[in-house]
Amino acid sequence: MEYTVNELSKLAGVSTRTIRYYDEIGILKPSRINSSGYRIYGQKEIDLLQQILFYRELGVSLSKIKEIIYDPSFDIDMALTEHRKALVERRKQLDLLISNVDKTLVSRKGGIKMSNKEKFQGFKQKLVEENEKKYGQEIREKYGEDEVSKSNEKILGMTEEEYTRWTSLGAEIIKTLKEAFVTGDPASDLAQKAADLHKQWLAFTWPSYNKEAHAGLAQMYVDDERFTKYYDKEQPGLAKFLRDAILIYTGMDKNNN
Amino acid sequence: MEYTVNELSKLAGVSTRTIRYYDEIGILKPSRINSSGYRIYGQKEIDLLQQILFYRELGVSLSKIKEIIYDPSFDIDMALTEHRKALVERRKQLDLLISNVDKTLVSRKGGIKMSNKEKFQGFKQKLVEENEKKYGQEIREKYGEDEVSKSNEKILGMTEEEYTRWTSLGAEIIKTLKEAFVTGDPASDLAQKAADLHKQWLAFTWPSYNKEAHAGLAQMYVDDERFTKYYDKEQPGLAKFLRDAILIYTGMDKNNN
DNA sequence: ATACACTTTTACGTAACGTCAATGTCAAAT
DNA sequence: ATTTGACATTGACGTTACGTAAAAGTGTAT
Numbered sequence: 001m002e003y004t005v006n007e008l009s010k011l012a013g014v015s016t017r018t019i020r021y022y023d024e025i026g027i028l029k030p031s032r033i034n035s036s037g038y039r040i041y042g043q044k045e046i047d048l049l050q051q052i053l054f055y056r057e058l059g060v061s062l063s064k065i066k067e068i069i070y071d072p073s074f075d076i077d078m079a080l081t082e083h084r085k086a087l088v089e090r091r092k093q094l095d096l097l098i099s100n101v102d103k104t105l106v107s108r109k110g111g112i113k114m115s116n117k118e119k120f121q122g123f124k125q126k127l128v129e130e131n132e133k134k135y136g137q138e139i140r141e142k143y144g145e146d147e148v149s150k151s152n153e154k155i156l157g158m159t160e161e162e163y164t165r166w167t168s169l170g171a172e173i174i175k176t177l178k179e180a181f182v183t184g185d186p187a188s189d190l191a192q193k194a195a196d197l198h199k200q201w202l203a204f205t206w207p208s209y210n211k212e213a214h215a216g217l218a219q220m221y222v223d224d225e226r227f228t229k230y231y232d233k234e235q236p237g238l239a240k241f242l243r244d245a246i247l248i249y250t251g252m253d254k255n256n257n
Numbered sequence: 258m259e260y261t262v263n264e265l266s267k268l269a270g271v272s273t274r275t276i277r278y279y280d281e282i283g284i285l286k287p288s289r290i291n292s293s294g295y296r297i298y299g300q301k302e303i304d305l306l307q308q309i310l311f312y313r314e315l316g317v318s319l320s321k322i323k324e325i326i327y328d329p330s331f332d333i334d335m336a337l338t339e340h341r342k343a344l345v346e347r348r349k350q351l352d353l354l355i356s357n358v359d360k361t362l363v364s365r366k367g368g369i370k371m372s373n374k375e376k377f378q379g380f381k382q383k384l385v386e387e388n389e390k391k392y393g394q395e396i397r398e399k400y401g402e403d404e405v406s407k408s409n410e411k412i413l414g415m416t417e418e419e420y421t422r423w424t425s426l427g428a429e430i431i432k433t434l435k436e437a438f439v440t441g442d443p444a445s446d447l448a449q450k451a452a453d454l455h456k457q458w459l460a461f462t463w464p465s466y467n468k469e470a471h472a473g474l475a476q477m478y479v480d481d482e483r484f485t486k487y488y489d490k491e492q493p494g495l496a497k498f499l500r501d502a503i504l505i506y507t508g509m510d511k512n513n514n
Numbered sequence: 515a516t517a518c519a520c521t522t523t524t525a526c527g528t529a530a531c532g533t534c535a536a537t538g539t540c541a542a543a544t
Numbered sequence: 545a546t547t548t549g550a551c552a553t554t555g556a557c558g559t560t561a562c563g564t565a566a567a568a569g570t571g572t573a574t
Contacts, residue, residue, distance in 0.1 A: 072427040097316045
């Protein structure tokens, strides 16, 4: 029985592209090519393909499979044993990654938990907390660069308040931005407030602030469609609106255009 | 303090290519570019790079990192949690692969072990074995296609004898080939014997035999440098010599050229 | 003036295909 | 006889995170 690429692909459960690719890399050649240039496969090619797919399921690379099938000197047991070792090594790497992600998550949540504890540790603690809160707000009102960068040295060790404030800032930006959008004016008070909120939000993750970077980031929100999508999902045109607001906020609106 | 790519790369322990790549994809831009077009980085870029590398070590993709760093709406905890899930999923896949490789190895070794056992199970068993052995040799002498393909249906269930024969055939091919090589004549008896051995070797892993495939494979040994290297490592020119021998053996030497 | 270390951009290579695009072929229906 | 729809072909680009040249300019020391 003879088969075309399509028939073979259905038989073996792989795409036609895969079959053509296997021809291209010389791992599975058609038995012949007909007068129209079609690839024609026979029984032995089907059997070979089965073998290829078998080793492929074991995660063996196609070039290794090629050797396994065509190289007289190839020691399959040894190859599989080494392949196994590589797989185990990769799994070890993954375990390490997972444990590191866990550590990160725990340390983030740990920070929150600790501050939660403090909440129930009496008034003194609460006062301290509130002081810090006020102090934090002051910082943000002044935006002295040194203070901000100091506070940001603890990005990964954010307190619950900081964390909450940080995430709620994200929502607040969107909300303010949408309200400002209806005015259509990126220079309006609301739009400028949104730009300011955005700057505050940045302060949580950026080591330091400068206008150029802020304006550049705003431009990226427009240039990079992933970010554009995010804002425009809320409201088409929002990304551009935010950029314009930030350009005005940073005073970079005339200099660059 | 300001740094060039080279200085920054040494500071952070990454290649200069990486730094230029991060600029290219917009994840880490230089603070400025000097009059000669050199990238100049400042303190905040160093801090940003640290963050990037931190998340990179967790196995987070650069595009995700970009979002983590630049997207106000990005929920890092959620992202990390999902990232963790993906990692665990990959580990599960790996576990499956490893267990499948194990099964394959066990089934291969199991076949050998079983036949080892049989060796010590009395004369009757031995006779059966030897019968099979003879039968197998007969097959190979005749090379009737059906018989060969029948025997090859058990490729993965090879007996110890078959397996041993198969691997020793590989060595025998090389040996014969090297002996034949000194005669310089691919039509010589020795060279033709090597071609025949090679055909026999093929019978162990190929579902069926035909001259065209055999000749095609021989050509591939010359075209594909991985195989060329293997043979030429033993003796420069050996791959071509084997091809010529096989072309003569299969009678494809005049037809195709 | 030259050597040497450094920089730039451009561009190909990696693994295993997915996904167009432009074009040709086959069998069946009109 | 022609049209349609399903199939085939060969390109060629995209994917990830860079490695690795190549060709050409820059900075500094001798």
